[in-house]
Amino acid sequence: MGVRNTDKLAALSGVKLAAASAALLLACTARIEGPDSRPIGVGIDGKPNGGSSGPGSGTGTGTGTGTGTGTGTGTGTEGDGTVPHPTTLPTPSACKNNSPGPRALRRLTALEYNASIRDLFGDPNVPLTSVFSDPTVLGFSVDSQALVVQGLGAQQLMDQAESVAHWAVTTHMDKLSSCTTNDANCRQSFIRNFGRRVHRAPLSDADVSVYERLFSAEASFNDGAEAVTAAMLQSPYFLYRQELGTAAGSGYQLTSHELATALAYLFTGSAPDNELSSAADNGSLNQPQELQRHAERLLQSQAGHRVIGTFMKDWLGLGKLETVAKDDNVFKLTPELRQAMAEETRLLIDSTVFEKNGSFASLLTAPSSFVNQQLASHYGLKNAGSLSAQFTSVTFEPSERDSGLLAQGSLLTALATAAESSPVQRGKMVRTRLLCNELPPPPPNVDTSLKPANGGVTTREHFAAHSQNPLCASCHQRMDPIGFGFEHYDAFGRRREQDNGHPVDASGSVLGDASEVPFEGLPGLTEYLTTQANDTVNACLARYWAYYAFGQAGWTEDQCTYDSIIEQAKTDGFTLKAVAKAVVNTPRFTRRAAE
């Protein structure tokens, strides 16, 4: 079996096996809704990790049906007060009062931290090493409740801040300060101006005094600037993004600087640029149309393109392309070829989303792709010889290769084992990431060993045990039949008509509550996802984009936010840009509820 969902199955803890199996069957079928229904979360009942929420700890006894949305209070004895990280998308909390949800404090992600420092000095070559050890949550590294500074973290940040400060003073003094005389005026000017950029907001007088004290303990301007720069880079006002706001009515209104920060990190993955900072300073950002204008501007930038690419990669699990070990005996997948596949997908996303202003359906049905000679040869395209090392747009002959996102080499290679295609991984991706139906892990004490794939069996036959054993089938019937639709493509994304000596059978089906929809190959699956399941897929995209944008998998009345995104995006044909920018117009983006 391939990669497994990391849900925890509380119902099985301490329960006898037979009962557990029955419970699982019930749990599995009761929990999973058909593709046409609203996506559901699979909060696990009774399990501390899945049951508790909010304050208290992961060892609480909450009874919510998801993480973070129940009302359990932590009563664990060893908890540190942090909230358990979700392992599945929680069931959304119903929208009753149009609540914008709670305030937030979000540590910069590792990528945001690096980008922010590079932008502070306008130099991509700032000497930086990794200083964060962040877990992946729901496939992303953005979860505000999981991004912490703990253990050796503060030490690592300190070391890095000191070395960057030293480098900056030695090589980029112009970016730090316009003056270098060791007098009160120059010191103030440096602290306020550079500090404003690091804090992403004007410094309070109290903060200025703090930095002044550090400065004046040093003998020279350079030493003082170095000490203060190092301190600023360790400051929580740099390391954490605030979404706290000021009291307004019954809740809070985010400040213009907080809005600028939120906008910048969402659409560029870095701190506000000069134009956005000025808009924050002069208060124009408090106008919704200005927010939208900057959102559009930033999304169109190179950084904006990268953000969409990163989101897609994490949403669809494409990151594995870089690290998945492959069997050299079957095919030697070189780093260059991996990169070429990644580049193909990057160009496809860029072209579809930004040049053509397309939707996710447009990506799924994209009629052409981008290859260079190496990739074209790998794909076995007959015109490969006429291509060069440059990537160029190519329309595949249907007999040579399918078009669209699902047929991208990056996806097919990432979602496969070392030597074989994996209907489970591919089916699971569609089921959980495009349809937002969650799946529990395999139950214990089932023989999960597959029969050997020798003696000329096809992959489909190889996985037959999944459908024959009822303990396996209850969940695998939701994955494998979808994954079989990918069977024309091997573990290296190459098209094949034969699988172990037999003609490929790429017929598949998508099982729902009340129906089973058959389809033929990737064109059939694509057709299904862009017509019958179109709304479901778009809602799922909106849900994951909201997670990426707000760094939380759920909060009180989060359905309000998802509804707002969907409603806005619908009026614009659900283009990806519309989905992306819709977040800015949700109540949550500018306001927060009282706690």
Place this chain on the structure above:
Amino acid sequence: MRTLNRRTWLKTLAAGTAMLPFLDIEQAAQAAPAGGAKRVVLFCTMGTVPSIWTPKSVRAENDFVLADSTSPLDAIRKHMVMLEGMPSGNTGDNHGSPDGLSGLGFSASGQAQLVSVDQFISDRLKAGGIKTAVPTLLLGAETTGGGGKTMFNRANNLPTISSPLAAFKAVFGNVKAGGGGGAPDPATEQLLARRKSTLDAITGQLQTLRQNVGSEAKARLDLHLESIRQIEGRLSPSEGGGGVEQIAGCGQDLKATDDVSDVLKANAVHMDILTSSLACNATRVAAIQFGSDQILQVNLPELNLQGDEHGLMLHSGAGDGFSKLIAFEKWLSQRFVDLVKKLEATPDPDGGGSLLDSTLVVWARDMGDAAAHNQESMRFVFAGSKYLKKDANGRYLNFSGKQRHERALLSICEAVGITDFKGFGDPGLADKTPLSELKA
């Protein structure tokens, strides 16, 4: 004042640590506690398939023939004890559950003790006055791949340091406070003073911010504040009232990069960092984990082993008798042997023998039968330290399901002198004592 670079700083310190105040505390920290071990190393991997691990034939506790997958352990028989047949608190807990090092894992009753033994030991050592520069050193590339988990927990799952370069810098890159002896170097003192003032300033900002946020964010800021307190402890260990002084200038010969594209290669560097961290007295509790509970990308073309351990070797291996898994487990066994031998060849920084004499090394896993996803028969390999009861031919103990695996974790605690286990594992464990069979 001249600007000081790190090398000069460290050289300056080397002279300064020759004489230390609070010598009685230092002596206490140096002496092996009643347990017989001063240090713990955890070598953490996925579960296996029991039939390939269990010795091929067993005539007596100290008379057994190793299975192929563990055959490299022949080289360290005199140092080691193999254990199996011990269920966890909840044998169906499955992937990513904390049972492996916490004894209990999840619980239907709701109260689950999620502290892993490494964290528990570190907390207790510190409470007992043994404070190290690094409380626990958790290493391992890509240990949260595929949404997976590490074996280390404290309410939430604790990540390892993935990048060897980041690990090296975290352990060996920082500046230690000078001890008493000799005239203080003004530049050194200045840098130390600057750091302390900076940390005070940051702490003040964190405390201000903390007043304006909800309890969930408060908890995270508290982690940050504690992380800063740890630095302050490292800057002045003697001021903290007792502590183990990390040896200045130690470990500087290590070579490390940020590259984690090949997990096994990165972990090889991590192993060097781990052994150096013990030799340099940076920590007394260190661990290395190979991959997450979900995925370990194995790239050993010379052994014809390429693929994810879990998918390829555990779940697709039955057809050919798990030959790939056996080959990979053999490779892991060899790494374990290398670790034990390295510790044997390294002097204890406090004197009195080798690091192996004072270190309990434990190979632990997250599940028992990883192909069947259960924790019915957890297995360990214990090695080293004066605590462990050994035999020239090695020892193999099979508890046949009659003893909870938590008792082996309690043995690890007892080895470093901890005998009060309140707050660890299953509060309802009937026999909450270490395994007497393990103790010399």
